Amino acid sequence: MYKYDQYDQAMVDTRVEEFRDQTRRRLEGKLTEAQFTPLRLKNGLYLQLHAYMLRVAIPYGTLDSRQMHALADIADTYDRGYGHFTTRQNIQYNWIKLEEAPDLLADLAKVEMHAIQTSGNCIRNISSDHFAGAAADELVDPRPYAELLRQWSSFHPEFNALPRKFKIAVIASETDRAAMRLHDIGINIVKNEAGELGAAFYVGGGMGRTPMIAPCINPFVPLDQLVTYAEACLRVYNRYGRRDNKYKARIKILVHELGAEEYTRQVEEEFAHLLGQGVEPPLAELERIRTYFEDPAFQDASNDTIDRSDPDFALWVDRNTVPHKREGYVSAVISLKPVGGIPGDATARQMHVMAELAKSYSFDELRVMHTQNIVLPHVRKATLYTLWQTLEAEGLGSPNLDMIEDIIACPGLDYCSLANARSIPVAQKIAERFASTGKTDALGQLKLKISGCINACGHHHAGHIGILGVDRKGVENYQLLLGGSEAEDVSLAKITGPGFDENGIVDAVETVTDVYTRERQDGERFLDTYRRIGMDPFKEALYG
């Protein structure tokens, strides 16, 4: 994985000291809160419902054991012994003290991490496929391109005050595991007919209050023009994106209002102009970055087999491991969704355990999934049973990847000052309901996503079943949505009708799954059945 060079480290260290000085001045009263707020937000420090919250960037979700150990130590030293993995492959700490934040950032910098650009109207952490470098179906590892874009976008002076925040995802397979088309820019590394690699650009997607699927504005940008094309996309947005209304300031609104064709024309015009400006880093830089993402020293494991005599282990293997590009290996998903638990939360102890498991069994690598789970990307089949036994002992062995219990939930009103309703208790009740009725297994793949407000951090628009918490005259109310997908078959979920209270929404979810089990045909997922039969049978069951 990528290692900081002296420039990376110097930039991060300098920023820590700058923030230390800014914090001191705030505590001494030399800066007002109005002056200080944009400075702390540029360093990922929010003021949330109960305390300051720090969001730490995990570039394209990739970590090594040293970094995961450091995140655990931070949880113990500066927080309350746990952290929350987010839907943008980051981690958040909920109980940070302002006076300790500079020391925390200094500790992060020691392991080549930071919280820069995890807030504010700038280019945020670049996300990617959590199985990158391991997936059997990928064209190439997308992370070198994500890293190149990370370096380009970090401290980019022109894009430091965009109309609104800006999120980029990079993938390199037909299977979309990064919600690529629901980002401001989604990039898919593809091959053209001549066998050359290039980048397909999708621009103007997003969730939030106005969900949109990004249209493809250029199916093939040569890789030696990747950064220049991204710069052109940003320039047009920075110039014409709305600054008068924050709810209409995202690039999706600009692309929608101009039309994809006109936006593309303007990007191409800017691109032609920029091509002569020397924006693009030399290909040698991409090659330098690529060396950090070379395959680990895989062994010949083609004769490895999995002993399935332990039925609990066999179930976990079936549900939580996915094919690897190398024979004899799999990617193993560590579920952070125990029934009744808080989706995405991990204790410091669990983080230490996951770090050690990565060191022992996965070439020192971990990934954070946007679905709030952790991946050990390269695990030999022969070591799986030992690995699983440790996971089981630490409460990390839930066999529920992509099942109804594997719920995405934002922090909601329990932690977030923007939220209108609590998300986590609803997730807990739904998981408990399905675990207790034993229906989970029969439902197969069913992606349920919950947001506590319209900002959609819980990706409810992209859930096969989505739930949106709203405030109805001071009382929590939950809208039910059906038919979304963040994958390559991307679609936006539709609201079923009037909302439900906290217990009612749990019943409603069970009702729509009952419709599915009644109506499904061979091999259909919930989403497939919904797309075939439409909304009416579900509405009829819900509202009569």
Next chain:
Amino acid sequence: MRLLTGNDLKTGAVTWWTGTDWSIHVEDAADVTGHEDEIARREEASRRVNGPYAVDAELKDGVPRPSHIKERVRSLGPTVRPDLTLKPAEPDIGNWVI
């Protein structure tokens, strides 16, 4: 009644104006009706609180209870982690929020 709340500048902890000082316990909060702006300006200037604002509340069993659920969650802590709330020994305290 109206309560004045904000966050402690150094720690970020939720605090409530008691009439003479700030407390992390909403039970200690004083009714500031009519004086919200004046107290908020003074206390923010002295850096004892960050971003103070007033919220509606009512007395319930002799204890101030913020009218809006968001402020009740703020005053207690996350309902999904009773151990991290201000009343970890009261497992049913979440009912006070809802």
